[in-house]
Amino acid sequence: MRPELEPGRVAVVTGGARGIGLAVVEAVAARGVGVLCVDHPSADPGAVEQACAAAGVPFAFAAADVRDRDAVHAAVARAADLGPVAYAVNCAGVDGLLGAAAMPAEEWRRVVEVDLDGVMFACQAEHDLMAGRGGSIVNIASMSGHVVNRGVTHAAYSAAKAGVIHLGRALAVEWAPSGIRVNSVSPGYTMTAMTRTNAPEVNAAFAEQTPMGRLAEVEEVAEPVVFLLGSRASFVTGTDLLVDGGFTAW
Numbered sequence: 001m002r003p004e005l006e007p008g009r010v011a012v013v014t015g016g017a018r019g020i021g022l023a024v025v026e027a028v029a030a031r032g033v034g035v036l037c038v039d040h041p042s043a044d045p046g047a048v049e050q051a052c053a054a055a056g057v058p059f060a061f062a063a064a065d066v067r068d069r070d071a072v073h074a075a076v077a078r079a080a081d082l083g084p085v086a087y088a089v090n091c092a093g094v095d096g097l098l099g100a101a102a103m104p105a106e107e108w109r110r111v112v113e114v115d116l117d118g119v120m121f122a123c124q125a126e127h128d129l130m131a132g133r134g135g136s137i138v139n140i141a142s143m144s145g146h147v148v149n150r151g152v153t154h155a156a157y158s159a160a161k162a163g164v165i166h167l168g169r170a171l172a173v174e175w176a177p178s179g180i181r182v183n184s185v186s187p188g189y190t191m192t193a194m195t196r197t198n199a200p201e202v203n204a205a206f207a208e209q210t211p212m213g214r215l216a217e218v219e220e221v222a223e224p225v226v227f228l229l230g231s232r233a234s235f236v237t238g239t240d241l242l243v244d245g246g247f248t249a250w
């Protein structure tokens with residue numbers, strides 16, 4: 001039987017320095033896949049470097065702000081030095097909680113440029129490395145791209161994440177002839193730096209709104225990502241997988 005992920009291949013992971021991205025790095029590295037982590041120049045590469053060293057896979061860190069198309073292309077291109085690039089997971093993202101009516105243009109742009117433009121630029125660069133040989137891209141969207149979060153003002157974030165889901169469909173159709181599959185995963189509330197700093201009553205309310213009664217652990221998001229990346233999902237493209245403990249079913 002073919003392995004789920006092919007050892008010796010390389011994955012690009014944006015936003016891999018921490019949170020869901022770091023859990024994705026750990027999951028692919030544990031399967032023998034090398035990692036190029038692309039993250040913001042202010043990110044600490046220590047944990048991701050350690051994870052790849054422990055798994056004994058090739059690793060490099062390339063600093064780039066995903067809002068900068070040229071910087072993202074230059075950073076992602078470095079993955080080819082590690083081996084054949086077959087996988088990419090675009091996790092880099094920011095939250096945005098200002099109310100819509102008074103939101104300044106800069107705040108709208110900050111969120112949309114990181115969460116949507118950044119995914120587009122990364123996908124373009126990853127396409128260039130995969131075209132001809134094929135590959136699999138998973139973008140991290142959010143349940144906020146499907147529903148409006150209760151009690152949270154989230155317009156820019158929700159719009160950007162809905163854009164990520166539909167961008168994935170468009171790229172899937174456009175790049176299917178090149179053998180590149182494109183899908184997204186939409187997590188529900190997940191315990192990371194994004195949520196860990198919330199007041200306890202905020203996370204308690206999130207847990208209460210989730211039929212499974214808790215937030216996800218990052219590994220519970222990373223494993224469905226690996227499924228979509230790998231050979232068990234070989235006929236799956238242009239789809240979004242909700243990993244939300246039932247939040248959007250309620």
Ligand SMILES: NC(=O)c1ccc[n+]([C@@H]2O[C@H](COP(=O)([O-])OP(=O)(O)OC[C@H]3O[C@@H](n4cnc5c(N)ncnc54)[C@H](O)[C@@H]3O)[C@@H](O)[C@H]2O)c1
Nearest residue numbers: 015019020040065066091092093142187189190192193194
């Ligand atoms: N935590 C949640 O509850 C949750 C729920 C749904 C979706 N998500 C999505 O999952 C993804 C990962 O989120 P997380 O919770 O692990 O967050 P996190 O804040 O722990 O990690 C985000 C990563 O993205 C990087 N990043 C941020 N802005 C960047 C930029 N401009 N250029 C390059 N890198 C940048 C950060 O340095 C960091 O490593 C995000 O896209 C987020 O929207 C998170």
